Amino acid sequence: MTDLTTTPSTSDALPLQAPSLPRYGTIFAIVFAIAVGALVSMVIGAGSVAALVIAWLALVVALPLWSLAVEGGRKAVDRVATLLIWSTFGLAMIPLVSLIYTVVSKGSGILSGQFFNNSMRNVLGEGGGIYHAIFGTLIVTALAAAISVPIGILTAIYLVEYGKGKKLARVITFLVDVMTGIPSIVAGLFAYALFVLIFGPGVRLGIGGSVALSVLMIPIVVRSSEEMLKLVPDELREASYALGVPKWRTIVKVVVPTAIAGIVTGVTLAIARVAGETAPLLIIAGFTTDTNLNPFSDRMTTLPVYIFQSIASPPGLYRQEYEDYAWGAALTLVTIVMLLNVLARVIGAVFAPKSGR
Amino acid sequence: MAGTVQESPTEPDPGGPGGSVVTTDDGGSTGRVGDRVFAGLSVGSAVLIVIVLAGVAIFLLEQGLPALGNSGESAYGKDNIWAYVGPLLFGTLLAALIAMIIATPLAIGVALVISHYAPRRIATAFGWLIDLLAAIPSVVYGLWGINFLALNLVPVYNWMGDNLGWLPFFEGPVPNSGRTMMTGGIVLAVMALPIITAICREIFAQTPKMHQEAALALGATRWEMIRMTVFPYARSGMFSAVLLGLGRALGETMAIALVLPPSVLVSLNLITAEGASSTIAANIANNFGNASGSKVDTLIFSGLVLFVITFAVNFLGRAIAARGQVKG
Numbered sequence: 001m002t003d004l005t006t007t008p009s010t011s012d013a014l015p016l017q018a019p020s021l022p023r024y025g026t027i028f029a030i031v032f033a034i035a036v037g038a039l040v041s042m043v044i045g046a047g048s049v050a051a052l053v054i055a056w057l058a059l060v061v062a063l064p065l066w067s068l069a070v071e072g073g074r075k076a077v078d079r080v081a082t083l084l085i086w087s088t089f090g091l092a093m094i095p096l097v098s099l100i101y102t103v104v105s106k107g108s109g110i111l112s113g114q115f116f117n118n119s120m121r122n123v124l125g126e127g128g129g130i131y132h133a134i135f136g137t138l139i140v141t142a143l144a145a146a147i148s149v150p151i152g153i154l155t156a157i158y159l160v161e162y163g164k165g166k167k168l169a170r171v172i173t174f175l176v177d178v179m180t181g182i183p184s185i186v187a188g189l190f191a192y193a194l195f196v197l198i199f200g201p202g203v204r205l206g207i208g209g210s211v212a213l214s215v216l217m218i219p220i221v222v223r224s225s226e227e228m229l230k231l232v233p234d235e236l237r238e239a240s241y242a243l244g245v246p247k248w249r250t251i252v253k254v255v256v257p258t259a260i261a262g263i264v265t266g267v268t269l270a271i272a273r274v275a276g277e278t279a280p281l282l283i284i285a286g287f288t289t290d291t292n293l294n295p296f297s298d299r300m301t302t303l304p305v306y307i308f309q310s311i312a313s314p315p316g317l318y319r320q321e322y323e324d325y326a327w328g329a330a331l332t333l334v335t336i337v338m339l340l341n342v343l344a345r346v347i348g349a350v351f352a353p354k355s356g357r
Numbered sequence: 358m359a360g361t362v363q364e365s366p367t368e369p370d371p372g373g374p375g376g377s378v379v380t381t382d383d384g385g386s387t388g389r390v391g392d393r394v395f396a397g398l399s400v401g402s403a404v405l406i407v408i409v410l411a412g413v414a415i416f417l418l419e420q421g422l423p424a425l426g427n428s429g430e431s432a433y434g435k436d437n438i439w440a441y442v443g444p445l446l447f448g449t450l451l452a453a454l455i456a457m458i459i460a461t462p463l464a465i466g467v468a469l470v471i472s473h474y475a476p477r478r479i480a481t482a483f484g485w486l487i488d489l490l491a492a493i494p495s496v497v498y499g500l501w502g503i504n505f506l507a508l509n510l511v512p513v514y515n516w517m518g519d520n521l522g523w524l525p526f527f528e529g530p531v532p533n534s535g536r537t538m539m540t541g542g543i544v545l546a547v548m549a550l551p552i553i554t555a556i557c558r559e560i561f562a563q564t565p566k567m568h569q570e571a572a573l574a575l576g577a578t579r580w581e582m583i584r585m586t587v588f589p590y591a592r593s594g595m596f597s598a599v600l601l602g603l604g605r606a607l608g609e610t611m612a613i614a615l616v617l618p619p620s621v622l623v624s625l626n627l628i629t630a631e632g633a634s635s636t637i638a639a640n641i642a643n644n645f646g647n648a649s650g651s652k653v654d655t656l657i658f659s660g661l662v663l664f665v666i667t668f669a670v671n672f673l674g675r676a677i678a679a680r681g682q683v684k685g
Binding site for chain 1: 389391399400406416467474498499504579605607609657
């Protein structure tokens with residue numbers, strides 16, 4: 001009766017391991033599915049996209065069925081879920097990859113010294129450029145940053161250093177959160193309505209664009225700076241107070257320098273965000289083919305508005321040229337925005353304060 | 358030495374209500390000018406934000422409300438202002454609804470990949486990739502939508518029109534340009550995806566480890582563990598994430614302005630060009646440059662309507678998120 005040694009051979013004993021698919025089962029199933037997709041699409045003569053869809057379908061059906069037969073229902077459901085969840089990621093990557101590919105392949109052809117050095121002044125077909133739009137973007141964005149960065153950082157300082165537990169601080173935190181959701185075009189309308197009060201109807205100014213962008217930028221700066229200031233350990237502040245340093249000097253000399261890397265990262269990301277903003281500038285900064293370096297008078301074109309105008313209202317005869325301009329400008333804009341993003345990450349990673357732990 | 362160290366903490370009076378934080382002394386550093394100036398500056402800029410937000414509402418009201426009586430020419434040929442704004446509002450909501458239907462499951466899946474499925478090192482890189490999606494300017498999305506996505510979707514729409522044409526949504530006729538409501542919704546979905554993902558993945562990652570390990574220890578599969586521990590914990594967060602994504606989709610301008618042909622009418626037909634309704638934001642972008650006089654007021658009024666709706670949606674989203682935080 002005591003057949004301790006022979007347990008594995010008896011058929012009625014409970015198995016210690018549930019049956020499961022072989023270790024490389026998933027990979028095998030994927031190879032199988034790709035084969036099915038390729039075969040079916042060859043037979044019915046469909047393209048590569050259809051082949052991919054069929055392969056995916058085959059995988060989603062075949063692997064769970066196999067799993068159901070071997071492992072049982074719960075494991076099969078788990079495999080379906082895993083497949084679907086990974087598929088969502090793959091699906092989400094399609095727009096990113098195709099967008100970057102499209103912009104690079106269509107935009108790189110037109111890039112040249114001439115494209116960067118010419119404006120669209122007196123240009124009808126070929127020979128135009130984005131000189132004026134690049135400077136417009138630089139000026140409008142720089143002014144927006146000049147307005148938003150001090151206000152944003154000071155507000156963050158208020159929230160973290162002065163306002164803890166106060167009602168005003170709670171209200172402002174909430175309003176800043178809500179403000180991040182203001183549609184960009186509404187910010188443009190706000191700036192327009194504001195400047196109409198001063199300059200009369202039909203006003204178009206570069207500085208108005210900066211004001212509109214500030215409305216979008218301030219909440220981003222506040223949020224990121226606030227998070228960074230919160231990370232500064234209280235011990236640093238207490239040590240400073242203990243040495244008799246006044247509160248404002250503690251903030252300026254101890255708290256802000258400790259958090260500066262994170263704050264700069266946040267500001268850079270905010271700049272990247274508003275540099276690509278179109279709608280408010282379309283409304284308040286207007287559109288011109290000429291180079292205008294003075295934000296306080298007349299219209300100013302920025303890169304995004306330039307792209308929009310080139311596509312939305314090109315002169316009838318030169319549709320193709322203007323589409324090329326738009327793609328070239330889009331490539332330039334995406335490059336600038338991506339560089340700013342990378343820069344922000346590098347700053348954040350390199351200058352991050354060494355954590356005490 | 359020791360004397361100065363003990364002397365200077367003039368602030369151990371527990372700062373203000375809430376009291377638990379030692380470092381706050383409510384700016385009461387006994388009358389030093391620098392302190393008062395700096396405190397004043399920071400309070401001032403904080404209050405300025407409130408003023409700006411109030412200013413947005415006030416200026417829009419001031420410029421927009423006169424348009425309430427507009428009709429005929431100044432309401433772009435409609436009988437009254439609502440006949441003009443109404444269809445645009447419908448288009449706005451429809452486009453955002455399509456975007457949410459597509460983006461929500463995708464975003465939750467992507468967030469799960471980043472928080473639970475991918476190995477940690479790869480997950481960070483994946484997070485960056487999704488952030489890149491958020492960084493691309495909206496006008497570039499529009500350009501891509503009109504020149505790449507729309508054209509490539511035409512065969513899909515044709516198939517839908519042939520096979521699902523009995524549904525009012527997919528009646529057709531499909532335009533060769535592919536510039537339809539559906540295309541607009543898909544572009545909006547791509548743009549709202551990173552926002553929803555960012556919030557969801559943060560909340561998924563906060564699910565108590567103990568709950569997850571307990572579920573796994575009881576023999577749950579990974580999916581069962583996620584269904585039993587992660588989703589219940591993150592429910593309110595997911596809801597507010599969707600609302601915030603909705604706020605983005607409602608206010609998005611350029612992508613729709615480029616993708617959808619401008620028209621003002623109510624139509625449920627998603628895959629046709631003539632019958633597609635435009636959105637408020639796109640309509641403003643398309644018409645503001647040429648508008649003058651009372652037409653400007655009409656457009657600003659439609660902007661006010663958009664502002665009120667997005668404000669309400671964001672307000673609700675943030676309120677739910679805040680409540681969830683207190684509970685969690």
